[in-house]
Every structure is written in C-alpha cells, then in structure tokens.
Amino acid sequence: MENKNMEKGKVCVTGGNGFVGSWLVMRLLQHGYYVNTTVRSNTGLTNTHTHTPELGFLRDLPGASERLRIFEADLNHPDSFRAAIAGCIGVFLVAHQMPTDTTTTNSDETSTTSTLAILLACLDAKTVKRAIYTSSAAAAIFSGNSSTTIDEGSWSDLDLIHKSPPPVAAYATAKTLTEKAALEFGEKHGLEVVTLLPTYIHGPFIGPRCPASVYTLVSMLLGNADSYKYLAGSVDVVHVDDVASVQIFLFESGDAKGRYICSAVGSTIDELYQLLCRRYPHYQIAPPDCSMGRPYEISSQKLLETGFKYKYGLEEMYDGAIESCKKLGLF
Known part of the structure; x- marks a missing residue:
C-alpha cells in the first residue's frame, strides 16, 4: 500500500456522525476518496437521505453530494455493516457503543463481537486492503507496569481497570479486549489491521452535539465538578483533526503495522486550570x-518516527472547542 501508487478509491467509516467519525469523513472527502459511512439505526432516522440536523451536517460537507453515501447499521447486528463495506479498499472502525449501565459485560461483548464481525465482512469483501480500528489510550494506561512510560507495549490490566468508576471501567475494558481481538484476527486471517490509541480528544466539533470528551475538558469553564473529576492525574490530549489525519496517514502508509499511541500534549488538571485562567480570564x-502529579508519561514516539507531525497545541484545541460550544449555547 505505497502512498505514491495508491489511487483514491472507496473507503468505509463506521460511526460517521460521531465526533471523530465526522472529522474523518470530512478529511477523506478532502483527500479525494469516495466515502461510505454508517450511522446507528436506532437514531430514529428511517431515511438516511433525509436532511436533518443529525445527518445534514454530513451532507453539507464539500464533496459529499458526489462522493458520500450514508448507510444505517447497528453494532448489535454487525452484518448490517456489510453493504457499506462492499467494494471498499479500506475500513475505519470508529463506531463504539458507549456503556450505559454499571456493568462491563454487555459493552465488552457487543464491542468485541461487532468488531470481529465487521473485520470478517472486510475479509469477505475481498477488496479491503487495510482496516484501522480506533482503540483508546485506556487500553494501555492501566498496565500496572513499574515503568512510568506508556507505549505500544503497554496493555491495560483488567483487574486494575475494574477499580475505576463503572463508566471508565466499562469503556476501558471494552477497548482493551476489542483491540486485542482485532489484532489477533488480523494476524490469523492475513488482514492488515492497524489500531490507533488516542488520548482525550479535543477541539471543535462539526456535529450537532457536544462530544463527551470535549465536555469533560471544558467542564472547569462550566463549573461542572462531576465531569472534571475524571481529569485527576495525567491529562493527555490530542486534537480531533490530528486524530482524523493520522488515520488517513496510517491507512496510506505502506509500513504501518500494529498499535500506535496518539497523544499530542501531556498535562495535569492543575496545569489545565492555570492555562484556562490565563487564556480565558473573563x-x-x-x-x-x-x-x-503525572503518574506516567504517554509516548507517541512510534507514531512520530513514521513522519507524522501533530498540528495543534492545547490552546488551539480549547479555542476551537469553545467556539463550537458557543454555537450550542453552552457558553
């Protein structure tokens, strides 16, 4: 898959109306790809051609009218993704069902089962050259290793994960188990599977709702202690545009293999507070x-060695996020 020889073909993005998915769809269209994207079938949308706030922002993207198709699909029924994957040269697995209860079992099983079924659909399509799975740094930071550096060799320990609050434990468990299963599937079946482990994703959003990670990171500005309590210890952040761009970069890179941690800025909640006070004194x-203090450092060295460069700093992430939040009336 050498970039210089690669023709822009058709790719699939699951969860295209989400925070990362929508940015990825936008960037892929800008790169000249034809894009099939999926949205949840339980959104109440009976017609994916309808121009509603839920989907209209995707249809309004430059190039969308000519090169974007939207499909309904449900992670609980993973075969529903097959139509969107058919004929694609690459698949970006971004969709993730967020846990809504205090247990991890259902979200683990749904995430792993649906991801493996989607990867099987990639195999069966016989056109997919590479699949990119969006994992999370949560699949690495609970490693329990004595080293203070988290890298691609770090895997979260389930016993440590389960000491976290239920929503965190459910998410981290699902991402850890699913990422392992995806990589093992790729090795077993000869499918190129690359996984990306972003930290907190921040910045402007193009969809009609404020993403959970953005809301958490602006929660000090909103006075919401229930949200910013999750920012204790290390707070590692990356711009959503960088997350979208690195997925395309890894898809097009002939040498991409295995796991890649994606984190642009390392900070603490105290440092965030000082930054916000300086930059937004009003x-x-x-x-x-x-x-x-920071109990660990997250290393993006493997990603940086590929030649990828982060474009955005923390100030730009906050500036963009706040502007998007203002449009929703949050400020």
Missing part, C-alpha cells in the same frame, strides 16, 4: 478539587 473558572 470566565468564572472553577478550581479543581484535587491536585495530583
């Missing part, structure tokens, strides 16, 4: 209730 910023 807001009533709630001070954090806790103070903690």
